[in-house]
Amino acid sequence: MNKQEIDARFVSIRREAERRAEHRKREAIPTIYIVMSTCGLASGAAETKHAFEEALSHKGIQARIVPVGCLGHCYAEPLVVIDHPASGFPPICYHQVSAGRARVLVGSYLEEGDPVLEYVLGAMERSDLIPSVMDFPRFSLEQRLVMEHCGHIDPDDIYQYIALGGYSALARVLASEPAEIIHLIETSGLRGRGGAGFPTGRKWSLARASETGGNIAICNADEGDPGAYVDRTILESNPHQLLEGLAICAYAVGATQAIVYVRAEYPLAVQTVKRAIRSAKELSLLGPGILGTPFDLEVSVFEGSGAFVCGEETALIRSIEGRRGMPQHRPPYPVEKGLWGRPTVVNNVKTLSSLPSIVQKGGSWFRAIGTASSPGTAVFSVVGNVRHPGLVEIAMGTSLRTLIFDVCGGIPNKKSFKAVQIGGPSGGCLPESFLDTPIDFDSLRQAGAMMGSGGMVVMDEDSCMVDVARYFLDFTQKESCGKCTFCRIGTRHLLNILDRITKGDGRKEDVELLATLSEDIKNGSLCGLGKTAPNPVLTSLRFFLDEYEAHIKEKRCPALKCRSLTAYYIDLEKCARGCEVCVGCCPVEAIFTTRGRKKGIDQKLCVKCGECLVACPREYDAVVKVSPPGLAPIIERPPDEEKSVGGQG
Amino acid sequence: MVQDIAAMLPAFERHRGNLIPILQAIQERHSYLSGAAMKMVAKHLGIGPGEVYGVATFYNQFRFQPPGRHRIKVCLGTACHVAGGEIILENFERKLGIKDGETTADREYSVERVVCVGCCALAPVALLDDDVLGRMLPSKVEGLFVQFEIERQRQEREKVARESGEQARD
Numbered sequence: 124m125n126k127q128e129i130d131a132r133f134v135s136i137r138r139e140a141e142r143r144a145e146h147r148k149r150e151a152i153p154t155i156y157i158v159m160s161t162c163g164l165a166s167g168a169a170e171t172k173h174a175f176e177e178a179l180s181h182k183g184i185q186a187r188i189v190p191v192g193c194l195g196h197c198y199a200e201p202l203v204v205i206d207h208p209a210s211g212f213p214p215i216c217y218h219q220v221s222a223g224r225a226r227v228l229v230g231s232y233l234e235e236g237d238p239v240l241e242y243v244l245g246a247m248e249r250s251d252l253i254p255s256v257m258d259f260p261r262f263s264l265e266q267r268l269v270m271e272h273c274g275h276i277d278p279d280d281i282y283q284y285i286a287l288g289g290y291s292a293l294a295r296v297l298a299s300e301p302a303e304i305i306h307l308i309e310t311s312g313l314r315g316r317g318g319a320g321f322p323t324g325r326k327w328s329l330a331r332a333s334e335t336g337g338n339i340a341i342c343n344a345d346e347g348d349p350g351a352y353v354d355r356t357i358l359e360s361n362p363h364q365l366l367e368g369l370a371i372c373a374y375a376v377g378a379t380q381a382i383v384y385v386r387a388e389y390p391l392a393v394q395t396v397k398r399a400i401r402s403a404k405e406l407s408l409l410g411p412g413i414l415g416t417p418f419d420l421e422v423s424v425f426e427g428s429g430a431f432v433c434g435e436e437t438a439l440i441r442s443i444e445g446r447r448g449m450p451q452h453r454p455p456y457p458v459e460k461g462l463w464g465r466p467t468v469v470n471n472v473k474t475l476s477s478l479p480s481i482v483q484k485g486g487s488w489f490r491a492i493g494t495a496s497s498p499g500t501a502v503f504s505v506v507g508n509v510r511h512p513g514l515v516e517i518a519m520g521t522s523l524r525t526l527i528f529d530v531c532g533g534i535p536n537k538k539s540f541k542a543v544q545i546g547g548p549s550g551g552c553l554p555e556s557f558l559d560t561p562i563d564f565d566s567l568r569q570a571g572a573m574m575g576s577g578g579m580v581v582m583d584e585d586s587c588m589v590d591v592a593r594y595f596l597d598f599t600q601k602e603s604c605g606k607c608t609f610c611r612i613g614t615r616h617l618l619n620i621l622d623r624i625t626k627g628d629g630r631k632e633d634v635e636l637l638a639t640l641s642e643d644i645k646n647g648s649l650c651g652l653g654k655t656a657p658n659p660v661l662t663s664l665r666f667f668l669d670e671y672e673a674h675i676k677e678k679r680c681p682a683l684k685c686r687s688l689t690a691y692y693i694d695l696e697k698c699a700r701g702c703e704v705c706v707g708c709c710p711v712e713a714i715f716t717t718r719g720r721k722k723g724i725d726q727k728l729c730v731k732c733g734e735c736l737v738a739c740p741r742e743y744d745a746v747v748k749v750s751p752p753g754l755a756p757i758i759e760r761p762p763d764e765e766k767s768v769g770g771q772g
Numbered sequence: 773m774v775q776d777i778a779a780m781l782p783a784f785e786r787h788r789g790n791l792i793p794i795l796q797a798i799q800e801r802h803s804y805l806s807g808a809a810m811k812m813v814a815k816h817l818g819i820g821p822g823e824v825y826g827v828a829t830f831y832n833q834f835r836f837q838p839p840g841r842h843r844i845k846v847c848l849g850t851a852c853h854v855a856g857g858e859i860i861l862e863n864f865e866r867k868l869g870i871k872d873g874e875t876t877a878d879r880e881y882s883v884e885r886v887v888c889v890g891c892c893a894l895a896p897v898a899l900l901d902d903d904v905l906g907r908m909l910p911s912k913v914e915g916l917f918v919q920f921e922i923e924r925q926r927q928e929r930e931k932v933a934r935e936s937g938e939q940a941r942d
Binding site: 350504 | 849851856862866892894897904909911914
């Protein structure tokens with residue numbers, strides 16, 4: 124099959140896509156793009172869409188509603204972009220569009236031409252009329268490669284992706300030799316985005332060199348890290364870019380079977396990918412004889428059943444084989460002997476999604492982005508105490524400071540920065556002194572964290588680092604598959620020690636015990652889960668030792684977070700007579716009225732939920748939180764009240 | 773249920789790789805895996821029931837008890853943890869008198885913790901069936917149960933009204 128024939132086949136598909144795009148443009152009716160990925164839906168995008176439909180039909184206005192994937196701006200959901208060419212305005216992005224705002228927008232903007240400036244986030248194109256979102260740091264400092272089209276196209280409409288140049292990289296690949304493609308990826312320096320950063324090109328050439336035959340390509344979308352949802356967003360927003368990458372990978376490594384391994388907890392992503400595979404097959408972009416060439420590729424979806432360890436490639440393969448997802452000894456590596464004993468290449472979603480643009484623009488173009496050792500971009504889901512949480516794609520080498528303070532707007536509520544947790548349960552917490560660390564595989568690892576799957580949690584001064592370490596150990600301890608003793612029992616003991624420290628029962632030898640046990644777990648575990656599970660403990664010990672010591676020696680939680688070490692009390696000087704707000708909100712009826720008709724908290728009943736602190740009117744501000752709990756003055760419950768409570772109980 | 777599963781199984785090829793998809797399909801329809809169901813799967817695939825049980829218990833997705841009519845899930849992902857998700861979980865547990873992973877005696881409610889539902893910007897998050905409840909507070913949990921109670925009473929009133937109406941017609 125020569126290049127001309129493949130091109131001829133592809134050009135007809137491409138023409139059809141362009142014809143459809145042109146047709147939409149010529150119709151010149153307003154288009155309403157509504158972000159309908161999981162985070163949008165969680166914020167009420169379905170009601171917004173319904174409100175738009177109702178208002179449009181009520182007013183008899185013609186407009187097209189296009190559900191699109193995620194733009195990555197979770198703080199502003201539900202997001203809506205309205206392209207109303209007749210109004211003379213560029214396409215405008217609106218934030219927090221509730222059902223009410225949707226009705227206002229239809230009436231004011233679509234009917235009367237007033238774009239309702241107070242709801243506007245920014246214009247999607249530069250113009251003199253409305254400031255463009257491109258000039259906001261949240262947009263301008265980003266560099267989107269993997270997420271380039273996310274949020275701009277309907278994930279269910281393959282033609283929209285093709286109209287933007289989609290699948291042309293695959294057409295080009297099919298006309299070249301697999302060895303050329305592997306060489307291209309090797310020269311691009313692309314490293315696996317799953318966390319470890321193994322060079323993709325080398326992995327491919329190892330699989331190619333294997334003589335067993337019947338190779339399999341797997342896309343790893345088993346994103347189990349709590350707090351990371353990058354892969355899910357890509358699957359939901361632009362599945363075709365991933366499938367194109369997967370087909371390129373399969374062609375290069377000589378695979379005829381490909382599997383997308385998605386977590387079953389991501390129902391929307393599973394459905395979107397399945398539909399995308401179907402529509403790509405219809406256009407002969409996947410399936411038997413792609414674009415008329417002899418290259419067959421059978422793509423299927425496997426739903427992972429929720430085991431964090433299955434993100435590890437050998438465990439993932441075991442789980443597809445219908446077994447417990449326990450990691451296996453390597454070697455043999457999956458590229459030699461993987462799924463059903465055949466050479467298997469496992470690549471992450473972001474790795475595969477990077478491929479189409481590398482093929483189109485070349486290896487040296489890709490190498491020019493990012494740093495010398497880690498070319499390309501990194502996608503993070505930045506959450507926690509930042510003003511603008513969401514998905515961010517930046518060039519490798521950008522500093523943590525730029526990402527947190529410039530792109531994501533810094534810490535809200537006038538609080539100060541304490542730490543950033545990178546890489547989820549396998550990563551570490553970095554303090555302020557590390558903010559200038561460039562984000563790339565090697566620098567992060569040197570600092571004690573790791574790239575991981577892209578979860579980044581920013582913490583302000585109110586977060587307790589011992590508690591955060593305990594949280595992650597609680598997670599890894601549950602997710603340990605149980606194969607290696609150090610991981611199975613060691614993480615359990617780490618958790619027990621951290622538990623007692625946060626409960627105020629820490630012993631003075633605990634710090635040292637944590638450190639040695641952590642090293643032992645690292646050395647005694649087979650897979651990445653056990654090798655990295657102690658990282659949250661080790662980094663917090665290294666950078667926040669004072670917090671551990673305060674917990675152990677003074678029984679005090681400096682961040683007032685650990686509930687056993689804190690107490691609430693009501694400052695009688697400030698409490699107003701007769702005010703009952705705190706009484707009403709207390710879920711356990713721990714608040715009583717003192718003889719002076721002020722309020723007190725029964726420390727025995729208090730569950731320390733903090734409701735009263737929030738509820739107390741600001742002009743009184745009488746509820747105080749202290750650590751250690753002994754600092755709270757004892758306010759006796761008047762005996763008559765005690766009786767009446769007893770009577771109720 | 774046994775008959776239904778027996779009718780489902782022939783659609784799956786007798787291949788070890790189909791074990792997890794079969795278990796998923798059964799849970800999808802019956803919302804949990806019973807001992808009998810797992811034995812049937814074992815027989816279909818020609819493997820031991822212990823093997824099926826071993827695989828099923830390995831993965832978080834599978835349940836072995838029927839869930840409540842209303843499923844409450846409290847997110848305890850990193851962002852929700854930092855924002856106090858545990859306090860929300862405790863409130864649900866206290867209110868219903870059950871622990872994480874359990875179902876109330878009347879099978880109305882079950883409470884479970886989940887790890888990250890992926891709307892970290894709304895932390896802390898809880899799910900009531902499929903509705904996402906963002907920025908939860910203990911007082912919102914209280915409010916939710918007041919709502920349930922009002923709804924229950926309304927339904928009861930309607931039922932009484934309907935029945936008395938039927939009696940009047942008779």
